[in-house]
Amino acid sequence: MDPMELLGTLGKKYSPDILRTAEEPASAQELSDELDIPVTTSYRRVEALNELGLLEDDEETSEFGEPGQSQTVYRRTVDEIVIRFDGTEMEIESIERETTTQPLSSVWDDLSRGIGGDD
16 A cells, blocks of 8 residues: 555545444445535545555445446445654554454354353
8 A cells, every 4th residue: 555645545535534434334325425525525535445445345235226226335444544654764554344254143143152041
C-alpha cells in the first residue's frame, strides 16, 4: 500500500466516516443516506477505499433490488491503521479485522454449551 496514496485517500472528506460506518456491510447508496453525503461522492470514496483494500465487496450479503439489478455491499477490512514516521521514512501498518469461518449456528451451539448447556 502506497503511504502517500493512503494518506491522500484518508484525508478526503467522508473517507474516515465511510470506513467507520462500514463495520457492517453497506452499499454506497446506504452509506450516502446514513452519512448524509452526496451519492456520487459516496461511490467515489467507496471505490478509492476498495482499491486500497480498506473495503471489500461482501458478496455474501449483496442486495438485489429491481429484477436484473443488484447492489454491491462493502465492508471494512481493517480495524486499525497505524502511521509511523521515522526520520524521512513513513511506515504504515494495518490491523485487519478478525473474521470467522465458523457458521453462526456453530458459534451459537458453542456459546450455549459454555453457558451451562450440554456440559
